[in-house]
Amino acid sequence: QVQLVESGGGVVQPGGSLRLSCTASGFTFTTYGMHWVRQAPGRGLEWVAFILFDGSNEYYVDSVKGRFTISRDNSKNTLYLQMNSLRVDDTAVYYCAKVSDWGPYFDSWGQGALVTVSS
Amino acid sequence: EIVLTQSPATLSLSPGERATLSCRASQSISRYLAWYQQKPGQAPRLLIYDASNRATGIPARFSGSGSGTDFTLTISSLEPEDFAVYYCQQRSSWPLTFGGGTKVEIK
Numbered sequence: 001q002v003q004l005v006e007s008g009g010g011v012v013q014p015g016g017s018l019r020l021s022c023t024a025s026g027f028t029f030t031t032y033g034m035h036w037v038r039q040a041p042g043r044g045l046e047w048v049a050f051i052l053f054d055g056s057n058e059y060y061v062d063s064v065k066g067r068f069t070i071s072r073d074n075s076k077n078t079l080y081l082q083m084n085s086l087r088v089d090d091t092a093v094y095y096c097a098k099v100s101d102w103g104p105y106f107d108s109w110g111q112g113a114l115v116t117v118s119s
Numbered sequence: 120e121i122v123l124t125q126s127p128a129t130l131s132l133s134p135g136e137r138a139t140l141s142c143r144a145s146q147s148i149s150r151y152l153a154w155y156q157q158k159p160g161q162a163p164r165l166l167i168y169d170a171s172n173r174a175t176g177i178p179a180r181f182s183g184s185g186s187g188t189d190f191t192l193t194i195s196s197l198e199p200e201d202f203a204v205y206y207c208q209q210r211s212s213w214p215l216t217f218g219g220g221t222k223v224e225i226k
Contacts, residue, residue, distance in 0.1 A: 005167045005207065023147065035215075043218075044206065044216065044217060044218075044220045045155075045157075045163065045206055045208075045217040047208075047215040047217065050215070051127060059213050059214070060214075062120075062212045062214065075142075081225050095162055095163075100165065100168060100174075102168045102169060102172070103151070103169070103210050103211070104210045104215060105153045105165060105168050105208065105210055106153075106155070106163070107164060107168075107174060107175075109162035109163060109164075111162060112162060
């Protein structure tokens with residue numbers, strides 16, 4: 001059974017940094033790409049970033065390019081999202097999600113980590 | 120960026136009724152569309168991928184159709200647990216994008 005557990009959320013001031021982690025189990029982590037998706041309070045879903053199974057390539061939504069970095073440690077079955085220069089509009093629940101067997105859809109999700117950017 | 124527009128924003132129906140949700144893409148995405156269900160306080164769940172394929176464990180009352188720019192999610196007979204928000208998502212090109220969602224609420 002696939003399990004994804006996010007951690008590292010919290011409250012941070014504008015301009016600050018935070019690193020989210022997502023620990024995976026129940027599947028062969030080293031063979032799947034992984035995503036981060038976020039959801040601002042009361043709003044819809046927004047894809048944030050994707051990393052290939054071996055970490056060789058990454059994609060980002062324009063609004064986080066140059067500020068966020070997705071990475072993974074396959075020896076630890078862990079996905080990361082380093083978030084720098086945080087802004088108030090980055091406030092959201094951040095979900096990690098596993099790529100499906102049928103392409104870059106999201107077939108398993110974590111429970112989410114709340115990031116609040118506020119002064 | 121491909122924009123997905125979902126309609127209606129809210130659908131008020133009774134259990135047992137048929138629900139028809141629409142998702143329109145700003146340009147052709149072939150059949151590269153998925154549908155997700157999200158209940159309050161929960162993560163989304165994948166229902167349909169590649170426009171019409173049910174994901175593992177999804178009941179047969181959920182079906183998807185469409186190609187190009189126009190897509191439909193149909194719930195043939197609403198069960199109490201189906202009242203939720205539904206999102207479409209395209210994987211045709213980066214950045215991956217979602218529609219704004221359709222809330223299916225109890226009438």
